[in-house]
Amino acid sequence: MGDRGTISLRLLGSWDVSVQGTRVHTGTRQQRLLAALAIHGPRSRHYLAGLLWPECPEDHALGSLRAAVFTLSRRVPGALVCQGGALALSEAVDVDLHRLLELVVRPVASWSAERDDARVLDRPGVVLLPGWYDDWVVDEQARLQELYVNAVEERAELCLLRGDVHHALALARTVRDGAPLRESAVSLLIRAHLALGNETEAWQVLQDHRSDLARDLGEQPSDRVRGLLEPLRRR
Template identity: 45%
Template sequence: MDSCPMHVAMRQQRLITALAIHGPRPRSYLVGLLWPESRESRALESLRVSMHLVSRQVPGLLVNGGPELSLSDLVDVDLHRVRSCVRELSQTGLNGNAASSLNLLRDAELLPGWYDDWVLFEQSRLRQDRLHAFHIIARESLARCDFEVALEASEAALELEPLYESAVGLLIRAQRHQGNNAAALRAFETYRAKLHDDMGLAPSEDIRRLVADVL
């Protein structure tokens, strides 16, 4: 496949996206996923039309042989790289370039503006994976005294989940190690205010202890 942008209609996009996310799948799976409210005969016809249009507009993209439908092995799926990065971080920790992992994960937003139930599920799953990965990067970078990376990773986690207490703690610790007590106090106050406004709660003793001497 070349690298030229290809433009296809939304129905074809949904089929391509489903195969990119889920990999090879039987036609029965795809019609249930993409047209859950349609009669089976109508859904199968919609799938056949979508397959025909994709094959005509992007020759070679679909592999339509055997019991399953799939994308060509030549297709590079960004989501697979992100999940591979998360899996490696979970299994072996931060062994590679932290900056490259951060760059890959920070911009890994899945299909913004899509609201199909199956897409929303995958968006939520990816969000949790990214949170987990950012936490690993921040925690291990802090342990290695790489405070700038720890700060960036914890901030990235908090962009996804502002009430993620563990990330708040890592952010405050990184800022304090850098000698930036004012920033650490701001981070604490921001967290305390949002926690109170959203949930009516106060920060834990562990978080308060991190800034007790500058409050």
């Protein structure tokens, strides 16, 4: 089982692993081991044992790791390899997180509107391993969300600059949905609506932003955001 992609590991939206299209059921230990290797890359057994079982004595944690590796070798053969004493995912494993990271770290000007933007617009946001609260997962959730929102926002700005306003609006909505309290995301969505002449929709974005800020932070929209609609007040 050495061909790339014969094992599919999903970490975005939910956790799932399948072999040649057939879903494989695994236990919590195996799920966390695969997720840790997908997120952190090759790591020593001692590192993984401490990461996954931080409350346990080292010998007990290493025993749990050995059990997880043994079970995975039976349930998902070919998923793990040993690299100079470290454990790693094999090249047979296709990870959705890795494909998304490859996209968001690329210059947005090189994105394909037909392929890459469609992948972004197909998801209302990006959630890594929802319902997982391990510290190492929470840290990566925050990092990925920031990378994702920044990349989509930059892409929307580029489309707006190029006059591809409908495309910019779709991406701006994705940014705002992913970070509803983010001022730059709200500003971008208002500007996209105004560029299309959607004045009512632009006002509604501001009203929604005002409600969200008041409810969650007890604050009001900034002068910068309100100023985007000031020309309309003067008419």
